[in-house]
Amino acid sequence: MKIFVDRVKCQNHGQCAISAPTNFELDSDGELQYQESFDEENIDDIEDAIDSCPLQAITLKS
Incomplete structure (x- = not known):
């Protein structure tokens, strides 16, 4: 699995970085x-980052 961030949706709030x-x-x-x-x-932290994104711009892709 890989992390994918939709750059069109992402507004750099930084919740994922936290x-x-x-x-x-x-x-x-x-x-x-x-x-x-x-x-x-690190999967638990990645899932937390996905959940914390206010614009839901982060997904996991296989």
Whole structure:
């Protein structure tokens, strides 16, 4: 599975970066950066990030 962020929906609120800082971060310009791949041990944090996104811009794709 890989993380997918819909850049059209995403408004860089950063809630995902709070929930899963290993995989999501806001760069110095406030733009979201993320890693598509993740370790299974981080799945709970990734799911929290998905749930915390106010615009539901994050999904998992196989």
